[in-house]
Amino acid sequence: MKEKQSKKAPRPGLPELLAPAGSFEKMVTAIHYGADAVYLGGPAYGLRARAGTFDEPAMAAAVAYAHARRVPVYVTVNIFAHNDDLAGLPDYLRSLQALEVDAIIVADPGVLALATEIVPHLPVHLSTQANVTNVNAARFWSRQGVRRLNLARELSLQEIRALRRGCDAELEVFVHGALCISYSGRCLLSHYLTGRDANRGSCAQPCRFRYALVEQTRPELHYPIEEDRHGAYILNAKDLCLLARLPELVAAGVDALKIEGRMRSLFYVGSVVRVYRAALDYLQTLDDSDWRQPERLVLPPELTDEIIRTGTRELTENFIDGPPGPTEMLYDRSRAEQPYEPVAVVRELASLPLVEVRNPLVVGDSIEYMHRRTVHTSPARIEALFDEAWQPLQRANPGSRVYLSLAEPLPGVAVEGLFRRRKG
Ligand code: SF4
Incomplete structure (x- = not known):
């Protein structure tokens, strides 16, 4: 495919602000505080089996509420399916189409193939679990009929720009929320330690556990690993926050900005959406001359102050300037500070x-x-x-x-x- 011209315009259009809806109530709050679109999951086939999920009547009510406010609803079907899972999937996909959801979010090529066959007119978004990290992968998924790619979280801004130039699909980027210590979707830690499979919606988040040292011949002795008096959380990543980088992401031509957190509280979801909405509204007020150097655009400091108040495990910009180092980990605690x-x-x-x-x-x-x-x-x-x-x-x-x-x-x-x- 011939590379298309960069979308970089003097004054770019704003991307969609996409918020998690772990329950009907959280969806209402997200929309109240300015989400342009929401994503939610049914009781099966999504990767948050233990988060609040929507059965068919609840999903119908959610779609009706959101559509009345011109807010699209995307539904996660991003399980890595085993053969047994495929049996009920056609009916589930048909029911989602009948509910008039606006897109499904998939990760597994088998699920995508089935969706293409059973509900060919239902738009498909690719989950971050599919780990799109290069232009060829983006073009591949695009050729399979995927309308939007939620890019891997492990990309730099430069790589996101290259993807924008190299593919026609809509691009969605995670801008805020918890991070995996692994590549998203490539983690067996939870299954290994607790029997709960992250790739089947049941992650127990053992990367947030506090670990100790055991010597092979003395398994009964657990030696504490002490970074400081709090202990050591050796696998615990800080939370992602790309708020300060929104001008560059907008200028790069990203189509949607996604907030993680279907398992987070209504208060958290409302608070985070509110800050990103205010940031996008601020960017909307800038004129062409401001957009000539998006890397120099600085958001008002009250926005950055406010994001700290939403409750974080400290913040990192993750891969946006290249691979993160040890300072992007949070070794002394796993719980978010909640001021x-x-x-x-x-x-x-x-x-x-x-x-x-x-x-x-x-x-x-x-x-x-x-x-x-x-x-x-x-x-x-x-x-x-x-x-x-x-x-x-x-x-x-x-x-x-x-x-x-x-x-x-x-x-x-x-x-x-x-x-x-x-x-x-
Ligand atoms: S254990 Fe942690 S790193 Fe692994 S999938 Fe769960 S949240 Fe992600």
């Missing part, structure tokens, strides 16, 4: 906002409202709480729904918006 916690989701707007409580709320608490299409938050103090029968409360527990009276008026509060609180 904020969610306290409430707005469910209705009456004379006062009716909220669903996520962490205990007490009269007098200081909280913040997270506005959308900006990383601005409004501080607020709880003046009074009322239950749904309008009886006053001093405290509201998680799971309850209460009316929230704030000390000052708070313009901009919207249904599905989130309140958060800084942890003490």
